Amino acid sequence: VINVGARAEARQNAAAVLFYLSSNAEHAEEIGRIPEAIPTLVQLIRDGAHRGRKNAMVSLYGLLQCASNHGKAVGAGAVSALAGLLSGDRDDLASDAVTLLARLAEQPAGAQAVLARPGLVARVVEALATASRSGKDHCVALLVSLCRHGGDKVVALLGRMPGLMSSLYTLVADGSPQTCKRARALLNLIHRHYEMDGQQPASEVPGERVVRVL
Numbered sequence: 001v002i003n004v005g006a007r008a009e010a011r012q013n014a015a016a017v018l019f020y021l022s023s024n025a026e027h028a029e030e031i032g033r034i035p036e037a038i039p040t041l042v043q044l045i046r047d048g049a050h051r052g053r054k055n056a057m058v059s060l061y062g063l064l065q066c067a068s069n070h071g072k073a074v075g076a077g078a079v080s081a082l083a084g085l086l087s088g089d090r091d092d093l094a095s096d097a098v099t100l101l102a103r104l105a106e107q108p109a110g111a112q113a114v115l116a117r118p119g120l121v122a123r124v125v126e127a128l129a130t131a132s133r134s135g136k137d138h139c140v141a142l143l144v145s146l147c148r149h150g151g152d153k154v155v156a157l158l159g160r161m162p163g164l165m166s167s168l169y170t171l172v173a174d175g176s177p178q179t180c181k182r183a184r185a186l187l188n189l190i191h192r193h194y195e196m197d198g199q200q201p202a203s204e205v206p207g208e209r210v211v212r213v214l
Contacts, residue, residue: 015044015055022062032069039076046081050090057096061103070107078104079113079120086123095135098127102142111149114142121146125161128171133179136171140182147189155193158186165190 018041022028031037041063044056060078063069078100085097101124104110114120121143128139146154158164171183 013055015041015052015059018059019055019062022059022065025065028063028066029068032063032066032072038063038069038072038078042073042076042078042081045078046084050093053085053093054096057093057100061100064100064103067107070104071109073104074109074113079110079117083117083120083123086120086127094127095132095138098124098131098135098142099138102138102145105142105145105149108149111146115146115150115154121157122161125158125164125167128167129163133176137176137179137182140168140171140179140186144182144186147186152193155189159190159194 018031018037022031038060041056041060044052045060048056060073064073082097082101082104085093088094101110101114105114124139124142128136128143131139143158147158165187168183168187171179172187175183
């Protein structure tokens with residue numbers, strides 16, 4: 001129904017049903033084995049109506065609790081579809097997109113797909129400054145995963161991102177406990193990388209003393 005339904009409402013409702021089914025890990029694995037399930041959800045995210053997109057995203061989020069579905073989502077173009085929503089004018093869709101990207105980046109294939117998408121990391125860093133409280137947590141979680149799977153090159157890239165360090169310091173001071181912990185870990189990772197090279201992150205003010213966040 002979600003793939004061939006003539007009416008948009010039918011596709012939206014079918015995506016919502018998949019969400020309820022995918023909340024169970026065993027069901028998520030079974031649904032992922034259906035060849036058209038994940039590609040169709042990604043297509044709905046890409047070109048569906050507002051409610052259809054939201055239903056498709058929460059359904060895909062449920063399916064991604066099964067690790068074997070990550071590669072299928074990446075192969076279906078989930079990262080490019082979600083990146084498009086970050087550039088849109090709907091803040092709620094952009095927030096959901098970051099949440100899904102963070103889930104995808106927990107696995108190496110998803111992290112590499114995010115890194116390979118031109119301009120996507122920069123947009124996530126920009127979103128970090130304006131996102132909701134939960135959105136900030138997902139942004140930081142995404143960046144931490146990118147560093148974990150991408151290594152020193154990604155850490156160096158983040159250190160050159162304008163505004164990132166100040167946003168992270170703000171989250172250490174004012175973020176939720178989980179966000180604070182992640183922001184602190186990311187700050188220390190970036191500082192450690194640049195200290196080993198005898199440099200400091202480009203987003204730090206030259207001449208200022210760098211304080212390691214414990």
